[in-house]
Amino acid sequence: MPFINERLMEQAESRPPPVTPGARASRFQFEPDQVMARLSARIVGQDPVLADLEAMLTRIKADISDPERPLAVHLFVGPTGVGKTETVRLLAEALHGRADALCRVDMNTLAQEHYAAALIGAPPGYVGSKEGHTLLDEERLRGTFRKPGVVLFDEIEKADVRVIRALMNVLDHGRLALSAGTRELDFRNSLIFMTSNLGAREAQTRLARYRRGWRRWLALRPTATERIPEQAVREYFDPEFINRIDRIHYFQPLDPQRADGLLEMELDRLADRLQRRDVSLSWQPAARSRFRAGQDIRYGARDLRRRLRNELEPKVAAAMFSHPDIHRFLVRTTGGTLEVVPVMETDPRDGLRHTT
Template identity: 50%
Template structure:
């Protein structure tokens, strides 16, 4: 079935491209070749990325421009750099875009730049030079299928933690950002990025920005507003660190530089709800669901360190919730819905199991209560 589905999709792409080419020749190609809906992509993003409205607005502008389909033919569709501290949703943004456009959150080519810290690692992107082992094979870290996409769907590439790569590796990307092509060192092959959305993430300046944020948080609100008005916020600190780290010729090839900020404390309860949603997605294969009481939500939200963003909250779920949930499921394998509460000292788990009686029309509800230590 997978092979048949792939063939059907390939045939549909071919028909769409032929129709588009015919309209272009007749100069009536008034519709975009791209099939994704920017509004649906943005709804998916805004449902899952919290507290980053300014950055998401720029993502929306980028997607609408790509969808309009008058992009330059000699460049990538878009080049976007996302700056900000850990756990604020930079990498998650790319995953969600891939999921909304391609149907799978891993449908993009991800290059972890922290693994390319040495100069000789440039060969991992451009291939081994002539005379070296592997030069004829043209091996590279890039996944061609994901970076090229298809006629109606753009490819997606993520250069994660770009500031941790060596200067030589970054220089090797200049042609990719400028012309949308990368010729492998051996000269045997050229990679095409012209149908590609290129994203980069960086934590550069985040440490200094968070130190400033911690200092400002101790000051009265009016002074905090004055500091923000005077351009003393974390965006300005990050911007200075960015220009100190990267050459102008590199930054000049980036279309959008987005600033992701530490998630304010008032959004923590929303992040808790998203973690519950992720947990329920993993429990779907067991036909189970989990919900939190208001007291449990408050408990998990209290004491959250905004410096660690959503990842810190995910870690709290793994440590406080998942072990107790796993123990409860092992003891009560028939539990369908599990309610998690907090009694002031510890988390408690309770299952509501519904059974239909054959001889009676009404349902019999059995409550099983199990308390575990925090």
């Protein structure tokens, strides 16, 4: 009975919000600080961006935004693997309490000539042009009375000019007319995010040069990594497009000092997955710093995850199968190679004992 359930939910949604004494009433049901706490726990090194997002959520919650525009329009610029997509994904998840709450359009994987058709629908009369069919998931982008929808146009610089033109209208009036002409998508209750890595390569090259050269101190200044992408964005997009964006955030490349926090975070997630198999992992400090040192920060966090998957997880898996009755394992290095060995029992001297 999905139909009835949906109707019931709709009714619940339009009921007046519960009144909490001492709190300002709002149709929106989310707590900006709680939402952001979830993000801070998972995204490292992008604190200024997160602080801005919290301010944005607070503004939305006050429900004082122009009702004829999207609730927010933000562009995230920065190199690959620094958390642009992940931030939006986590935000949608934290707001809606569901991992699949995000309406994401990946400009990169769409076939070039199908861009416009896939987004705004094929013109009437075309094969497959059903009643305004579109890539966009209407329910997710619209959100609900209590929660804003979250839309992500990922890697926007790959988009066809026709798509950008259609987007301009969305950013302006919060509406997108599908080409069948009978239907319109409504973005007025949406948070719109776009990402781009324009200028990232140039910034990275410049940064690497600074780090080596006598002007090393320049690499520490955020302007070194912001000015170049900023210029690239201004050269690439028309001023009319840029003018419709509330805020452009420049994501910082993940600097080596962050490697520790990132590794910590990824290892916590691995620990969660292992726990489901009733297995725990401890690290010999030397093994940990060795693993961390092998990280190529240029590829952001993706490189770390790939290395965990390729270099560590197979060893953990092999150890799990060779020692089916053991629940604790130790990661250590021997002659520079990472090893995963079972921990047999506790030794009072170092808290660990293992076979070799």
